[in-house]
Amino acid sequence: MVVIIVRDVLVIRNPDYEAVVRASFARQRFMATLGARLTHVAPGEVHIALERREDLTQQHGFVHAGVLGAILGSACGYAALSLMPPGADVLSIEYKLNLLAPARGEHFVARGRVVRAGRTVTACRAEAFTGEGTTPIATLLASMMTL
Amino acid sequence: MVVIIVRDVLVIRNPDYEAVVRASFARQRFMATLGARLTHVAPGEVHIALERREDLTQQHGFVHAGVLGAILGSACGYAALSLMPPGADVLSIEYKLNLLAPARGEHFVARGRVVRAGRTVTACRAEAFTGEGTTPIATLLASMMTL
Amino acid sequence: MVVIIVRDVLVIRNPDYEAVVRASFARQRFMATLGARLTHVAPGEVHIALERREDLTQQHGFVHAGVLGAILGSACGYAALSLMPPGADVLSIEYKLNLLAPARGEHFVARGRVVRAGRTVTACRAEAFTGEGTTPIATLLASMMTL
Amino acid sequence: MVVIIVRDVLVIRNPDYEAVVRASFARQRFMATLGARLTHVAPGEVHIALERREDLTQQHGFVHAGVLGAILGSACGYAALSLMPPGADVLSIEYKLNLLAPARGEHFVARGRVVRAGRTVTACRAEAFTGEGTTPIATLLASMMTL
DSSP states (O other): OEEEEEOOOOOOOOTTHHHHHHHHHHHOHHHHHHTOEEEEEETTEEEEEEEOOGGGBOTTSSBOHHHHHHHHHHHHHHHHHTTSOTTOOEEEEEEEEEEOSOOOSSEEEEEEEEEEEOSSEEEEEEEEEETTOSSEEEEEEEEEEEO | OEEEEEOOOOOOOOTTHHHHHHHHHHHOHHHHHHTOEEEEEETTEEEEEEEOOGGGBOTTSSBOHHHHHHHHHHHHHHHHHTTSOTTOOEEEEEEEEEEOSOOOSSEEEEEEEEEEEOSSEEEEEEEEEETTOSSEEEEEEEEEEEO | OEEEEEOOOOOOOOTTHHHHHHHHHHHOHHHHHHTOEEEEEETTEEEEEEEOOGGGBOTTSSBOHHHHHHHHHHHHHHHHHTTSOTTOOEEEEEEEEEEOSOOOSSEEEEEEEEEEEOSSEEEEEEEEEETTOSSEEEEEEEEEEEO | OEEEEEOOOOOOOOTTHHHHHHHHHHHOHHHHHHTOEEEEEETTEEEEEEEOOGGGBOTTSSBOHHHHHHHHHHHHHHHHHTTSOTTOOEEEEEEEEEEOSOOOSSEEEEEEEEEEEOSSEEEEEEEEEETTOSSEEEEEEEEEEEO
């Protein structure tokens, strides 16, 4: 077991952060196409759940890495947006995805967290787990921009 | 105009590389879900085309970064597979995606190329362009593994 | 405060892992050039300490990002090596470095940890902190190969 | 041979770009420590040369990946700075380094180029070659910020 403690002051600039995140997520048509659902919205942390479907698979029947990248990237983007000031929007600068194990199983969750919220750039990290949540299957490190 | 010339010997280990790539792509159900099409298969280089659809968009109506990541990653993976020996399969170790400009337009192409084919690990790069092909909208740098 | 718990079985394949890591680090002449010191070697986790010196700085007098990348990459590589079987060596496939804050201060530590140890590829993460260890100044996500 | 043509309008915002780049490089004490030299400064493109020295090596006697990352990152940063307006400074947001082959040889060059110059974020790419310049030994993809 590895315990990583990152101590940082999380400043909430927008008391309506949850409504802002949920409204933006609802406008991401691609999330609905994937069947992805927003399951947790907290300051600096957002979770997105997904069920395996045949039409989301790669050549071996596992969920496609691109699907994992999409929900991990969105989880990061919304974790970043949750700490931005009112009226701000979030833009992905870049992300890096490491695939750790085949995406076996039926239920997946992507957990995105802010690593450091800067004025212009926010660094975020996300992990994808199978529903049981024991072993990560993918991890993502991203830079998001405040617009 | 920037011209980058990468001189490298491309060794074709499998004369049936095109059939192998096309068969694997056809089994990636998620590519069909996106409407992605394999438009070019050459040794060490694969192109994938995509049309904008409402159900592929993010909150501003542009094609979602996750969609670009998926076709860029697949273009890289198949560029790598095209240079692998008979019987081999390709596995994504990781990829990094930089978003360069909003994915405006109706037609997109992802062009993946092998940068260096090692025995175990192949490094690849891919760019996504709008149909007009002038300005890249995203670029990806990936590591693929030979199985 | 954010607590991330990654539960994973760490398998120690080489009981002499610490001697192997220390011997390899001692042969990395560049670490001596930087004045970097190995301060902690545990299964799947390695720490490297560094003191600020004028000859390690960038244009604003902070420690150069390349120095941070070097000690973070080495911390990751040795974290990976600590879990490899006897006789194995470690090779960096790639790493991604996010700079989170200027490298202010006199003392720095890079903490590398294995995220997942595969047979061929090991994914690792590292954070750099100032000596006080409160705020991370850089984070790195890497893929290492067992040779 | 692979030919990549990236057509983009390069806007020179500062006619004194070369002096700005050379002055900033001269203040990077770590570049002098590495013996790195600025050998080419053009709009959106910067080259840095380096000679192998024993004190720059890793455990097998090749130049350390961290050294390559440092000169590739600086080449990218200065390529970005060359297109920024007068008075601007450049800050590294992140970079990703793929190691393609052992850094054999005595002479190395890192060539950084701007992929896309945005108002706030500039995406850059760099390749490291041995002196002969035929095979790339490392490639880097970076995001730089205008300050």
